[in-house]
Amino acid sequence: xxxxxxxxxxxxxxxxxxxxxxxxxxxxxxxxxxxxxxxxxxxxxxxxxxxxxxxxxxxxxxxxxxxxxxxxxxxxxxxxxxxxxxxxxxxxxxxxxxxxxxxxxxxxxxxxxxxxxxxxxxxxxxxxxxxxxxxxxxxxxxxxxxxxxxxxxxxxxxxxxxxxxxxxxxxxxxxxxxxxxxxxxxxxxxxxxxxxxxxxxxxxxxxxxxxxxxxxxxxxxxxxxxxxxxxxxxxxxxxxxxxxxxxxxxxxxxxxxxxxxxxx
Amino acid sequence: xxxxxxxxxxxxxxxxxxxxxxxxxxxxxxxxxxxxxxxxxxxxxxxxxxxxxxxxxxxxxxxxxxxxxxxxxxxxxxxxxxxxxxxxxxxxxxxxxxxxxxxxxxxxxxxxxxxxxxxxxxxxxxxxxxxxxxxxxxxxxxxxxxxxxxxxxxxxxxxxxxxxxxxxxxxxxxxxxxxxxxxxxxxxxxxxxx
Numbered sequence: 424x425x426x427x428x429x430x431x432x433x434x435x436x437x438x439x440x441x442x443x444x445x446x447x448x449x450x451x452x453x454x455x456x457x458x459x460x461x462x463x464x465x466x467x468x469x470x471x472x473x474x475x476x477x478x479x480x481x482x483x484x485x486x487x488x489x490x491x492x493x494x495x496x497x498x499x500x501x502x503x504x505x506x507x508x509x510x511x512x513x514x515x516x517x518x519x520x521x522x523x524x525x526x527x528x529x530x531x532x533x534x535x536x537x538x539x540x541x542x543x544x545x546x547x548x549x550x551x552x553x554x555x556x557x558x559x560x561x562x563x564x565x566x567x568x569x570x571x572x573x574x575x576x577x578x579x580x581x582x583x584x585x586x587x588x589x590x591x592x593x594x595x596x597x598x599x600x601x602x603x604x605x606x607x608x609x610x611x612x613x614x615x616x617x618x619x620x621x622x623x624x625x626x627x628x629x630x631x632x633x634x635x636x637x638x639x640x641x642x643x644x645x646x647x648x649x650x651x652x653x654x655x656x657x658x659x660x661x662x663x664x665x666x667x668x669x670x671x672x673x674x675x676x677x678x679x680x681x682x683x684x685x686x687x
Numbered sequence: 688x689x690x691x692x693x694x695x696x697x698x699x700x701x702x703x704x705x706x707x708x709x710x711x712x713x714x715x716x717x718x719x720x721x722x723x724x725x726x727x728x729x730x731x732x733x734x735x736x737x738x739x740x741x742x743x744x745x746x747x748x749x750x751x752x753x754x755x756x757x758x759x760x761x762x763x764x765x766x767x768x769x770x771x772x773x774x775x776x777x778x779x780x781x782x783x784x785x786x787x788x789x790x791x792x793x794x795x796x797x798x799x800x801x802x803x804x805x806x807x808x809x810x811x812x813x814x815x816x817x818x819x820x821x822x823x824x825x826x827x828x829x830x831x832x833x834x835x836x837x838x839x840x841x842x843x844x845x846x847x848x849x850x851x852x853x854x855x856x857x858x859x860x861x862x863x864x865x866x867x868x869x870x871x872x873x874x875x876x877x878x879x880x881x
Binding site for chain 1: 805
């Protein structure tokens with residue numbers, strides 16, 4: 424693998440993967456604009472635009488240039504706000520009708536908060552080569568990395584709950600949760616991996632994460648459809664619906680008999 | 688340097704692929720595929736609500752691979768070691784059949800408990816904790832039994848295969864479901880089709 428990598432032209436691969444990523448973001452944005460729920464999930468359009476811009480700029484400007492630095496410092500906090508809005512609205516949409524499992528959502532928030540603090544602390548303690556561009560860069564990068572780790576963990580837990588419990592939600596909402604969490608997870612892994620290697624392989628890790636993200640964006644584009652806003656799916660159907668219906672009906676009947684017998 | 692790079696790639700790809708694999712199996716309806724459905728087997732409403740434990744039919748499992756059974760058989764006239772091996776293999780097959788059925792019943796009770804939680808109008812962290820606890824207990828017991836069955840197949844027949852933990856988990860989870868179902872009426876959830 425090492426010898427293969429030495430023949431691998433990193434800069435060309437980076438340009439190819441980034442271009443593919445930008446095209447896939449454009450595709451998912453176009454698909455998103457066709458949905459009736461585009462106003463409900465407005466934050467995704469903001470995130471797509473900023474992600475596309477952040478990937479487009481390094482193709483024309485060096486990532487060590489001043490203009491790229493100020494673009495990064497200016498847009499990253501906006502992205503945080505959009506990420507938090509996305510996590511909040513997705514959380515609310517999934518748990519709004521299910522107070523019985525709301526405590527699981529609260530545990531997920533708690534786990535994410537702990538992950539954010541742990542990732543932030545670990546990032547500061549194990550930082551190597553992070554401080555060179557200045558304190559502002561360090562601060563923004565640390566918060567960004569912590570938030571990415573915490574939010575991706577939160578969204579993965581949210582998707583796990585969705586896939587474990589028989590909750591009925593909009594098909595497109597489930598798709599947004601799954602794909603957005605996967606893309607954030609890729610970014611979080613890239614960010615952590617980049618720090619582990621002291622930013623020596625940033626181009627390579629960026630290329631790999633761009634490739635993964637592009638595949639996920641294309642999958643997002645493929646699965647989304649306008650009817651999905653109106654279709655309700657039960658993400659995990661473990662028992663045959665007829666059997667479940669009969670079983671629950673029988674349980675209710677027996678309960679009713681027991682209750683009436685108890686009253687007498 | 689290359690070693691670090693390879694390690695980083697491997698870790699990233701393994702973590703990502705594991706998460707995707709685990710979740711994708713559960714998210715089949717999103718891709719228009721039908722998931723593998725459980726068959727309720729012995730879990731009927733009457734069985735759930737009766738005073739007799741749900742696990743009564745699994746009691747024979749405790750005897751199937753017991754050491755004393757082999758001792759008895761060995762003392763029968765004309766019983767050869769080859770015949771004993773065949774009987775042991777047949778018993779293991781039977782045991783695995785019971786185990787599959789028990790796991791199926793456990794999964795159905797878990798799913799019914801999840802339906803109770805989803806339909807509850809108040810938060811039920813107690814049920815979530817009970818579900819997590821019994822699932823963990825059941826999984827640990829199942830892994831132990833699988834290892835012991837492997838050892839048994841390799842000829843270590845003196846090893847004890849204890850199914851009491853599995854049966855207890857199913858019984859206790861069944862009791863939780865019985866109690867929860869008595870407290871709140873249930874309705875089948877919406878959204879069956881993908």
